[in-house]
Amino acid sequence: MRDNYFREQFNVAQASKDAFGVKTLVSVFAAVLTAILALIGLPPMVNGIAGLVLSVTVFFFCAQEMGDGLISIFLLRPSNDSLTSVALIAAAIQSLVLIFTPEGSEFHTFAPAIFLSAAISMAMKYLFICEIITNLNLIKSSKTYIVNTSDIDMHKRAIDRVCIVNPIVKFPNVVDTTYDGDPSEEKIRMFVPIASGAILIISAIVGFISGFGAFAAAFAALFAIAASFTAEMAFVLPYIAEQRRLRKLGSVLLGYHSIEAMRDVSTLVVSDVDLFPAKRTRMERFRFRDKEKMADAVEFTAAVLLESESPFAPTFIAETGCDADRLPEVDDWRYMKNYGVVAHIYGDEVLVGNRNMLLSYEIAPLSQEIEASLTSTNRSIIYTVINGVLVSYTVFSYACDPEMKRAAETVGEDFAIIATTNDCNITEIAIQKLYGLNNTKIVVPDADERKLITSVCEDIEETNAVPDMITTKNAIGILSSVRKAKKLASVVNMSVLVKIASIILGLVLTSIAFFIDHSAPGPIWTVLFNAIWSIPVLFLTLIKK
Numbered sequence: 001m002r003d004n005y006f007r008e009q010f011n012v013a014q015a016s017k018d019a020f021g022v023k024t025l026v027s028v029f030a031a032v033l034t035a036i037l038a039l040i041g042l043p044p045m046v047n048g049i050a051g052l053v054l055s056v057t058v059f060f061f062c063a064q065e066m067g068d069g070l071i072s073i074f075l076l077r078p079s080n081d082s083l084t085s086v087a088l089i090a091a092a093i094q095s096l097v098l099i100f101t102p103e104g105s106e107f108h109t110f111a112p113a114i115f116l117s118a119a120i121s122m123a124m125k126y127l128f129i130c131e132i133i134t135n136l137n138l139i140k141s142s143k144t145y146i147v148n149t150s151d152i153d154m155h156k157r158a159i160d161r162v163c164i165v166n167p168i169v170k171f172p173n174v175v176d177t178t179y180d181g182d183p184s185e186e187k188i189r190m191f192v193p194i195a196s197g198a199i200l201i202i203s204a205i206v207g208f209i210s211g212f213g214a215f216a217a218a219f220a221a222l223f224a225i226a227a228s229f230t231a232e233m234a235f236v237l238p239y240i241a242e243q244r245r246l247r248k249l250g251s252v253l254l255g256y257h258s259i260e261a262m263r264d265v266s267t268l269v270v271s272d273v274d275l276f277p278a279k280r281t282r283m284e285r286f287r288f289r290d291k292e293k294m295a296d297a298v299e300f301t302a303a304v305l306l307e308s309e310s311p312f313a314p315t316f317i318a319e320t321g322c323d324a325d326r327l328p329e330v331d332d333w334r335y336m337k338n339y340g341v342v343a344h345i346y347g348d349e350v351l352v353g354n355r356n357m358l359l360s361y362e363i364a365p366l367s368q369e370i371e372a373s374l375t376s377t378n379r380s381i382i383y384t385v386i387n388g389v390l391v392s393y394t395v396f397s398y399a400c401d402p403e404m405k406r407a408a409e410t411v412g413e414d415f416a417i418i419a420t421t422n423d424c425n426i427t428e429i430a431i432q433k434l435y436g437l438n439n440t441k442i443v444v445p446d447a448d449e450r451k452l453i454t455s456v457c458e459d460i461e462e463t464n465a466v467p468d469m470i471t472t473k474n475a476i477g478i479l480s481s482v483r484k485a486k487k488l489a490s491v492v493n494m495s496v497l498v499k500i501a502s503i504i505l506g507l508v509l510t511s512i513a514f515f516i517d518h519s520a521p522g523p524i525w526t527v528l529f530n531a532i533w534s535i536p537v538l539f540l541t542l543i544k545k
Contacts, residue, residue, distance in 0.1 A: 006140045009175045013133045016175075020126035026061045027119035030054040035112040038523065044109075048098030051111035055092035058118055059085075065125075078192035080231045084121055086196060087114045087223035094220040097213055110220035113526040117227040124232035131240055132178050135252040139470055142250070144168050146467035147478060149261045150456045157443055159416060162267045164457060165274075165471070165478060172467050178255035191500060195226055195507065202507075206514045218514045224526040225506035229534045234495040237541040242488045250472035251481035259492065261468035262485035268478070269453060272421035275431060276398040278314040284379055285395040286320065290386075297392035300345050301384045303327040304352040308341050308422035312396055335422040337446045340382065351385035354424045358383055363390055378434065380425035398426070400434045407479055415479065416441035420450060495537045502533030 037050050059066050062081075066088060069081030091111040098109060138144075145165050152162050199222040207215025235256065243253050253259065288294050302322040305313035307330040317324055330350075333343035339360065340353015351357055358365040363385055365371065374395050375381050384392045419431055421444060428442040445453060459465075469485065471478045506529050513525075 006136060009173065010133065010136055013129055013136060013175050017126065017129045017133065020122055020129060023062050023065075024119055024122040024126055027058050027115055027122055030058050031112050031115035031119055034109065034115060035523075038109050038112060043103050044098040044101040045103075047109045047111075048095045048101070051095030051098065051109055052092055054115065055088050055095060055111065058115060059088050059092075062118065062122065065121075073193055073196065076189060076193065078188055080188075081121065082188075082192050083195070083223065084114075084118050084227040084231065087117065087220075087227035090114070090216075090220040090223040094216040097216040101213060108217065108522040110217070110224045110523050110526060113224040113523045113530070114220065114227060116527060117224065117229060117231070117530065120229050121227075121232045124236040127240060128232075128236050131243055132175055134247070135178075135243070135470075136174055138247060138250075138252060138472070139168075139174065142472040145471050145473070145478075146172065147469040147471055147482075148460045148465055149265050149468050150460060150465075152452060152456055154443075154445075154449060154452065157416075157449075159267050159418070159443070161265055162269050162418065162453075162456070163262070163265045163468075163478075163482060164269045164460065166457070166460075168467075168470070172254075172470065174252075174254060174470075177257055177466055178253075188500070191503075195503065198507065199223060199226065202511045202514075209515075214514070218511075221510055221514070221526060222507055224523070225510050225529065226503055228499060228503050228506070229530040230495070230499040230502060230537050233534060233537050234499040235492055237537060238488060238491045238495055241541045242484055242491070246481050246484055249481050249484075251478065251485075252470040253485060253488075254467060254469065256492070257466070258469045259485055259489045262482055263489045265482060265486070267416040267418060268482070269418045269420065272419060272423055272426045273309070273311045275400065275404065275419060275435070276311040276426070277401055278311055280399040280401055281312045281315040281396060282399070283312075283315055283319045283394065283396045285374065286392065287394075288392050290389055290391040293386055293389070293391045296348075296386060297384055298322060299327055300348075300350050300386060301352060301382075301392065301394065303330050303345060304333065304341050304343050304350060304384075307333055307343070308335060308352075310423050311398065311426075312423070315396070316394065335447065335450075336424075337444065338424055338427070340424040341422060348387050352382055354382060357424070358385065358390070361385070361388070363388060365390070366393065380430075382425065398430070398434065405435055407473075415483075416443060418443045418445060418453065420445060420453060491540050495540050498533065498536045498540075502530075506530070506533070 034047070034050055034054060037047055065081040066085040069079050069085035072078050073082045073086070091114045094109065095111060146168050147163060147165050149161060149163050151160060154160070199219065203215050203219040203222060206218040239253070239255070246253060288297055290297070298320050299322060302313070302317050302320060302324075305316055306324060306327060328345045331344040333341055335341050336353075336357070339357040340351060343350045343352070351361065355365045355371065365383055366374070371381060379395055379397045381393055381395050383390060384394070417431075417437070417440060419426065419442065426444065428444050431442050431444075432438050432440070469478075469481065471481060473481070509529075510526070
């Protein structure tokens with residue numbers, strides 16, 4: 001089933017890649033051909049015919065993007081293709097006017113600049129879909145986990161949003177999710193119709209002053225500026241650059257959906273098994289205190305540890321030779337934070353916990369001196385009590401995963417970790433000490449908080465929530481990826497602001513130029529202006545970490 005989902009999405013992505021490759025080549029061909037014809041000084045009629053034919057050709061090959069972009073303006077949901085689609089119409093109108101313009105006219109054709117903008121837009125889409133295909137291959141070839149974010153009401157801990165990691169059960173719809181959402185499209189919702197209206201008014205004024213030819217030239221020139229090179233670049237380039245860095249960390253962003261989801265997350269939920277894998281646990285000593293209950297002591301301890309999903313359970317079962325399939329059934333067990341587990345087995349009351357639990361039940365544990373000597377060098381101890389009688393104690397140790405520890409060293413004071421556990425020896429202090437997280441907020445939730453976290457996890461599973469990120473790492477290993485995704489949000493926002501600012505400035509300067517001399521602005525001006533204002537986006541993409 002996983003292979004089927006992958007193949008289906010891979011085929012869709014590959015078909016899009018091929019289509020955008022063709023659209024890019026057609027747009028580049030149109031830009032180069034019209035630029036050559038304009039440079040060699042052919043009559044306006046020739047430039048007009050070439051511009052008109054190629055405008056229709058580019059619009060035809062990019063019909064889906066241009067058509068959707070045009071319609072979206074009237075729906076007040078403009079896309080990055082909206083201004084490009086109107087620019088192509090402006091190029092066609094000016095080309096039509098040039099066909100009937102006499103030789104010697106000083107009007108320039110702006111078709112090359114508009115075709116170049118269309119080519120860059122299609123090229124960005126091509127690069128974007130290439131990243132999706134690479135991400136699909138990473139997910140297909142690796143053991144992956146899904147990362148979801150969710151609101152959670154833990155205000156007494158100053159936590160209101162968490163990040164949760166779970167193994168992938170169903171192959172996610174990577175293609176559709178990655179395509180959905182672009183911050184630049186959201187921010188230009190009102191900008192596009194306003195800019196289009198302003199261009200139409202300015203062009204009409206220029207036409208009223210200098211004639212219909214000037215109107216067509218101004219109309220095309222202003223939309224050549226509006227169809228800025230940064231239209232798609234503002235999001236795609238920063239996204240691609242950061243995605244490639246993240247892929248080295250084993251993480252996949254699902255477009256702007258991931259960036260938005262990670263923006264306000266500062267808490268990661270992990271399980272004790274993630275922090276202390278079974279292979280990192282070690283049994284140091286197991287001693288009986290009641291020889292008549294030796295068999296029960298081993299089996300009951302193993303059963304409770306297994307039922308409560310303790311990281312130490314596999315090691316204890318292996319060391320004591322228990323058969324996990326034949327362990328007794330544990331009834332109505334409950335975990336008490338900082339104490340241990342209370343359960344019933346065969347009607348007997350069983351306690352598996354620490355010194356605090358025994359003292360609360362008025363049962364004498366080992367002396368403090370003996371316990372202190374046994375638990376030195378990061379060792380822990382649990383007692384097993386059956387019907388009020390201490391029957392055994394176990395000394396064991398937890399060690400952190402080296403890879404997790406390296407990841408933990410990058411965690412700062414601005415990030416919190418919630419560690420869910422049913423083990424009384426896994427405390428905030430123990431985690432901070434073993435992982436070296438003395439400056440990081442560690443939370444081991446109580447019973448009510450555990451129920452809240454479990455409810456959030458179940459809600460994510462039941463609603464089949466769209467993943468916010470996909471990763472080959474687990475637990476603390478994803479923190480570096482979360483940090484990069486959070487930083488990417490600010491980079492993208494700055495890029496979008498650069499795009500909008502460049503368009504506004506370009507429209508103002510070009511309008512002034514047309515009012516001073518309607519024949520002065522040319523296609524080289526629009527190309528250079530758009531190219532210059534692409535530099536800040538490139539800077540943010542390449543330099544901003």
